[in-house]
Amino acid sequence: xxxxxxxxxxxxxxxxxxxxxxxxxxxxxxxxxxxxxxxxxxxxxxxxxxxxxxxxxxxxxxxxxxxxxxxxxxxxxxxxxxxxxxxxxxxxxxxxxxxxxxxxxxxxxxxxxxxxxxxxxxxxxxxxxxxxxxxxxxxxxxxxxxxxxxxxxxxxxxxxxxxxxxxxxxxxxxxxxxxxxxxxxxxxxxxxxxxxxxxxxxxxxxxxxxxxxxxxxxxxxxxxxxxxxxxxxxxxxxxxxxxxxxxxxxxxxxxxxxxxxxxxxxxxxxxxxxxxxxxxxxxxxxxxxxxxxxxxxxxxxxxxxxxxxxxxxxxxxxxxxxxxxxxxxxxxxxxxxxxxxxxxxxxxxxxxxxxxxxxxxxxxxxxxxxxxxxxxxxxxxxxxxxxxxxxxxxxxxxxxxxxxxxxxxxxxxxxxxxxxxxxxxxxxxxxxxxxxxxxxxxxxxxxxxxxxxxxxxxxxxxxxxxxxxxxxxxxxxxxxxxxxxxxxxxxxxxxxxxxxxxxxxxxxxxxxxxxxxxxxxxxxxxxxxxxxxxxxxxxxxxxxxxxxxxxxxxxxxxxxxxxxxxxxxxxxxxxxxxxxxxxxxxxxxxxxxxxxxxxxxxxxxxxxxxxxxxxxxxxxxxxxxxxxxxxxxx
Numbered sequence: 001x002x003x004x005x006x007x008x009x010x011x012x013x014x015x016x017x018x019x020x021x022x023x024x025x026x027x028x029x030x031x032x033x034x035x036x037x038x039x040x041x042x043x044x045x046x047x048x049x050x051x052x053x054x055x056x057x058x059x060x061x062x063x064x065x066x067x068x069x070x071x072x073x074x075x076x077x078x079x080x081x082x083x084x085x086x087x088x089x090x091x092x093x094x095x096x097x098x099x100x101x102x103x104x105x106x107x108x109x110x111x112x113x114x115x116x117x118x119x120x121x122x123x124x125x126x127x128x129x130x131x132x133x134x135x136x137x138x139x140x141x142x143x144x145x146x147x148x149x150x151x152x153x154x155x156x157x158x159x160x161x162x163x164x165x166x167x168x169x170x171x172x173x174x175x176x177x178x179x180x181x182x183x184x185x186x187x188x189x190x191x192x193x194x195x196x197x198x199x200x201x202x203x204x205x206x207x208x209x210x211x212x213x214x215x216x217x218x219x220x221x222x223x224x225x226x227x228x229x230x231x232x233x234x235x236x237x238x239x240x241x242x243x244x245x246x247x248x249x250x251x252x253x254x255x256x257x258x259x260x261x262x263x264x265x266x267x268x269x270x271x272x273x274x275x276x277x278x279x280x281x282x283x284x285x286x287x288x289x290x291x292x293x294x295x296x297x298x299x300x301x302x303x304x305x306x307x308x309x310x311x312x313x314x315x316x317x318x319x320x321x322x323x324x325x326x327x328x329x330x331x332x333x334x335x336x337x338x339x340x341x342x343x344x345x346x347x348x349x350x351x352x353x354x355x356x357x358x359x360x361x362x363x364x365x366x367x368x369x370x371x372x373x374x375x376x377x378x379x380x381x382x383x384x385x386x387x388x389x390x391x392x393x394x395x396x397x398x399x400x401x402x403x404x405x406x407x408x409x410x411x412x413x414x415x416x417x418x419x420x421x422x423x424x425x426x427x428x429x430x431x432x433x434x435x436x437x438x439x440x441x442x443x444x445x446x447x448x449x450x451x452x453x454x455x456x457x458x459x460x461x462x463x464x465x466x467x468x469x470x471x472x473x474x475x476x477x478x479x480x481x482x483x484x485x486x487x488x489x490x491x492x493x494x495x496x497x498x499x500x501x502x503x504x505x506x507x508x509x510x511x512x513x514x515x516x517x518x519x520x521x522x523x524x525x526x527x528x529x530x531x532x533x534x535x536x537x538x539x540x541x542x543x544x545x546x547x548x549x550x551x552x553x554x555x556x557x558x559x560x561x562x563x564x565x566x567x568x569x570x571x572x573x574x575x576x577x578x579x580x581x582x583x584x585x586x587x588x589x590x591x592x593x594x595x596x597x598x599x600x601x602x603x604x605x606x607x608x609x610x611x612x613x614x615x616x617x618x619x620x621x622x623x624x625x626x627x628x629x630x631x632x633x634x
Contacts, residue, residue: 024108024155024157027108027109027155029116030117033116033123034122036106037109037122037125039102039105040102040106040126041196043101043102044282044283044285044485045286045308045483046094046097046305046306047098047099048284048310048483048566049284049306049307049308049478049483051309051312051313051351052073052091054310055074055077055352056077056091056094057566057567057569058564058568059077059078060078060602061568061581061582062559062585063354063355063358063362063559063563064355064358064564064568065078065080065352065354065452065585065587066078066353066452067313067351067452068452068453069350069351070352072089077090079602080602081603085608087612087614087615087629087633090611092140092141093614093617094305095136095137095140096137096141099136099137100137100148103130103148104155104156106129106133107148107154107156109122109123110126111155113126120186124183124197125187125197127180127182127186128180128183128197128201130153131179131180131183132205135208135209135212138168138176139574140610141611142165142610143171143227144171145166146175147164148160152174153175161622162621162622163617165227166227167225167227168225168229169213169229169233169234170234172209172213173233173235177206177210180209181206183197189258190258195482198258198260198281199256200253200256200257201282203250203253204253204281204486204490205486206249207245207247207249207253207491208494210242210243210246211246211498212574214241214498215574215575217233217242218231218501219231220576223606224607224631226610226630226631227627243498243502243503244498246494246495246503247494247498247503247505248503250492250495250498251505253488254495260278261279262279262515262519264519265370265374265519265525267373267523267525269374269489270375271343271525272463275464275481275482276482279488280482280487281485281488282484283482284483286480286482288465288467294480296308296478297477298474299476299477300474301477307477308478308481309347309479310566311346311347311463314354314457314564315346315349316348316453316457318380318409319335319337319339320432320592321336321337321380321408321430321431323394323430324395324396324399327400328399330399332427332431334390335390336382336383336390336394337409338383338472339472340472341463341464341468341475341477342462342463342468343462344381344457344462344527345377345457346457346475347463347475353450354376354455354564355586356585356586358563359376359447360448362559363375363560363563366413368521368540368541369520369521369541370521370522371520371561372413373523373527373528374527376411376456377459378410378411378527378528379407379410379411379442380408380409381406381407381408382394382403382406382407383405384404387469387472396408396441396443397430397440397441397444398436398441400441401441402441406442407442408430409444409445411456412444412445412446412447413528414447415446416446421435421437422434422435426591429443430443431592432454432592432593433454433591433592433593433595434454435449448597450588451590451591451595452589452590453592460565462479463477463479464479465480484565487562489561492512492513492515492516493513493557493558493561495509496509496512496513497551497554499512500550500554509554510547510549513549513554514545516557516561517538517541517542517557519538520541520560520561521536521538521541522535522536523535523536523537551575552581555571573609578608579604582602583601583602583604584599584601584602586600587600607630607633608632610630611630612629612632612633613629613633
């Protein structure tokens with residue numbers, strides 16, 4: 001295992017020497033334990049921000065479909081006739097490989113840490129990460145092995161070519177729950193460094209694990225599990241008991257926040273200048289100050305971990321936009337929006353796109369709710385003033401002159417009352433098949449006109465650099481921003497979902513959801529207008545909350561809050577709403593100017609609720625391998 005470094009935004013850093021392997025003697029010293037812990041934070045970069053795994057968490061849901069340049073890794077995840085998911089092309093292998101090596105490191109720290117004389121708090125960080133990885137694995141694959149070759153939850157140094165999968169209840173009750181309960185007991189309220197594990201973080205994951213396991217026990221749509229086992233808790237507790245525990249633990253986290261809190265606005269959570277804010281409980285960190293500490297090149301990304309390149313996937317090729325050097329005839333000669341390392345832009349890969357329903361239904365309220373504006377890039381502005389400068393004048397839609405910072409293309413919030421004039425050929429629409437409205441200098445596309453090649457970008461994951469000077473910076477490098485993994489806000493969602501499922505307590509599901517809806521109604525900045533926009537529309541947001549909250553409403557709110565962050569597939573499989581909410585979607589075609597929305601049907605089968613065990617794992621095993629693979633993928 002290669003140890004990297006976990007970088008924080010302050011001067012408190014975790015440093016270590018790169019190490020190829022950990023062995024028991026390494027964990028006999030405090031320095032060894034510290035090195036093992038540092039590698040555990042570094043391993044997050046191999047999962048979060050890794051775009052192929054990111055794809056598996058979103059493509060095929062109601063949030064995301066594949067885009068025009070998608071390769072097979074993205075196409076198959078859509079389950080819409082582009083090929084089957086199988087053990088070779090499912091990029092859930094990213095998780096399998098990174099998680100088990102980290103679990104073994106965690107077991108070494110837990111096993112030898114006391115002898116090394118380190119504190120219970122440091123050992124608790126390893127307990128958190130062992131539970132964290134097992135929780136990801138059990139949601140993704142079903143039951144997974146607790147014995148890596150030396151015994152259940154024991155540190156292993158000898159290669160093993162045999163493996164036996166434990167059942168889902170065993171993974172939860174033997175590994176996840178005990179480790180998190182102990183972690184809550186021993187972790188500090190305030191992390192020893194920026195971004196390290198705390199009681200609040202462990203409470204969030206224990207509450208999420210209880211919630212997820214409660215749904216698993218209930219199994220409302222008879223989704224199969226594997227290895228096959230009765231949906232009976234070994235301790236004899238019911239699904240209702242676990243829903244209640246999820247509620248109670250989440251509320252403990254809300255009421256005992258330590259240094260954590262909700263940011264004042266949704267924009268504050270997402271804007272790059274406020275990264276590592278105190279709403280964030282865990283993130284895979286990166287930095288622009290040093291390539292070694294960043295985990296990747298600062299000038300060029302090759303599309304491999306540990307780069308954070310997830311944000312490229314939902315970025316369309318806005319650099320094809322063209323304006324004119326003449327007001328009297330359309331010359332199609334000026335590249336007005338160039339690739340730049342700023343949050344609204346970044347490096348385009350065109351692998352994933354939002355569905356039309358995500359734009360029109362999930363984010364139906366774009367007036368009061370700030371989360372649409374704080375999620376997407378909907379206006380592409382001329383950056384002709386960045387070095388090398390492009391001299392003007394420059395003319396755009398309707399032959400009107402534009403300046404640096406003016407909109408070149410706008411994705412409209414709603415269908416306009418006046419019909420858009422979509423020009424023919426498509427190149428007359430800024431080279432992307434966009435249209436014009438009278439008096440406007442920007443080209444426009446309506447919500448129903450987005451397709452697999454032109455669509456609003458994902459602003460919240462866009463890059464940010466402070467070293468660009470007056471130029472375009474380094475947009476081809478992986479993002480030097482942290483990839484956010486866990487947020488304080490999710491405690492409200494977990495408690496609300498548990499309340500909908502029957503948990504009782506002092507705060508109702510509606511009360512909890514309204515905390516976040518009220519926050520979403522508070523504006524301080526408009527990305528669409530690119531200017532300060534101070535408005536408090538929280539009263540309107542609260543007035544629009546249904547009197548009765550159900551699971552589908554919780555899921556819709558979760559999508560508004562966490563769109564494009566990698567939550568969605570897990571939310572849909574937990575609640576067994578995947579086929580109901582994502583079985584069909586709408587999107588335009590592959591070409592510029594293809595604005596005919598098509599309704600696409602997905603073939604989501606019950607066995608798809610588990611990802612296949614990677615073929616590389618199965619091939620490496622000795623003995624009878626026939627029962628190791630999840631059903632449907634043999």
